[in-house]
Amino acid sequence: MNLTFRQLKVFDVVARHLNYTRAAKELHLSQPAVSMQVKQLEEQVDSPLIEKLGKKLFLTDIGQEMHNYARSTMQQLIDLEENIGQMKTLQQGHLKLAVASTANHFVIRLLAHFAKIHPKIRISLDVTNRSSLLDMLDKNECDLVIMGSPPDGYNLMASSFLENPLVVVTYPEHRLIVKKKVSLKDLVKEEFVMREEGSGTRIAIERFFAEQELEFKTKMDMSNNRAIKHAAEEGLGLAIVSMHTLELELKAKTLKIVNVEGFPIYRHWYVVQREGKRLSPIATVFKDYIMKGADDVIEDFTAPLYKHIEQSAD
Amino acid sequence: MNLTFRQLKVFDVVARHLNYTRAAKELHLSQPAVSMQVKQLEEQVDSPLIEKLGKKLFLTDIGQEMHNYARSTMQQLIDLEENIGQMKTLQQGHLKLAVASTANHFVIRLLAHFAKIHPKIRISLDVTNRSSLLDMLDKNECDLVIMGSPPDGYNLMASSFLENPLVVVTYPEHRLIVKKKVSLKDLVKEEFVMREEGSGTRIAIERFFAEQELEFKTKMDMSNNRAIKHAAEEGLGLAIVSMHTLELELKAKTLKIVNVEGFPIYRHWYVVQREGKRLSPIATVFKDYIMKGADDVIEDFTAPLYKHIEQSAD
DNA sequence: GTTTATCATAAGGTATTACTTATGTTATAT
């Protein structure tokens, strides 16, 4: 059976009018053209769909069944068109994001705002570690990833959109906190609680100290940012973390920023996508949003944090 | 938007394999043929449906939506085929009947049996008067009508399938009941309770008496067969009715058959259809059933009735 | 770097489709 949508469309009009001539007028066709479409449809199912008794036309049982099918299928087509239209105009769609766990805090803020602007958009957010992020990009499981500087060799396209200040923190009573300025030489005498090797933060810190030709002592390795901060609160060592993750701790004064020479280390947050991937409409809009339009939201978030640096520098 | 089923079919295979070459093999086509179908579909919706990242293919959001639509539509098509197939092979269908009210009794019996043989068939049964029956045929509101001899000039095709004996009945204590044989001359001295003029039964009776050059006296005219029998039970007059409607009364002995010379008048029941109407499969089968195969069922019904005639003739 | 697998693109041919106009047929109305 090889129906065509044309046949269904024409048949629907005929079935509604039960009159070929009027159907032809509605379709802007000649009457034989309409008859032929219906006839072809009848040949497809090898059964009469319409019967003529005297001058009047009637649907056969099979014709009635076919009419139901035709209407349902065409309605579905209309729905499809509408859905696609909405997806194109961003009234609908699915934004699939993944973010580094250290970016979680401020990305959530961004998303909350973005979701208000595009209320019908469904958003998926995966918060995971660096290697999983790269894996997800590779498998095309998400549209965009937000993370620190991505490694080379993955065919990725990264756009930085925000400073990411790494700061040294410890518990408020630590002797270094009171100092107006701590030199790097003094700093490396301390012991550190660090992110695991291979993590974005760790790589950045290692590069920084290497440039200064200094070495730091790692007391503990941890893969969880929250755990590192907790260790710092407990005095197990100094921590070097993204200031963006410190919102709560600074407000609660369980951690304070150490005013170290050369700090903060300014890294960046990046929006990352697979090279060659054509972003979905909604992903394009989201990327634009964070690259340009999200300044206010980010500002609201970061400004209070930077005050903690100024204070510690006083 | 002017999709084709071909495009949907091909797209479905591609979407399942996410591999053009394998899809082409499944479809017994060349690989470019498959690419072209998908491309055309993409042109229809003016959006990419599939994206290629490296060597792997992925559905876009819109592609996913299209895939859902394609699968749903094709499934509906399969359902349609199945329904039509069943309608053709009579596993399904809708039999629309109308019967004269006097035929109601035995038609119900026939239908009960027929419905058991074709359990998935839906049956509509209209029980109505003669003029409504003709009207329904005219409007093609039913497949077949069962009635007495239909009038000319309606473009009808009627096939008789059963004797319809008209008998004279009255209450058991009536003086004519005890007579071995009542002559017609004696009969017309009585008063009658009759069906209304224009009804099939009335026409047949008038013709019968006209042939005998006799006239009968009508005490009452009634359009309802049940009312006529009730009037006879109450002694308002003799009634001439189809024996087929007497099952209950004879069994309950509220009415008895008068053994009149020349009675029963044998008329017939007819299956009637519009001339030129092509019967639906199930209607064809039902007509065959009552014309040929329903003898046993009818016999079971009529045999006990005929015994009442034999008894009254003793 | 070379090979291999896979998809895209181009060119070309055949079959089919979807119409058109003209004409035939039939049932109903006059």
Add this chain to the structure above:
DNA sequence: ATATAACATAAGTAATACCTTATGATAAAC
């Protein structure tokens, strides 16, 4: 009996659908 309205049928045509083979481009594997 004739006219009319409506559908069927036939013939012809322009467009296009659908497929093929050949070739090009690209990414991954070796």
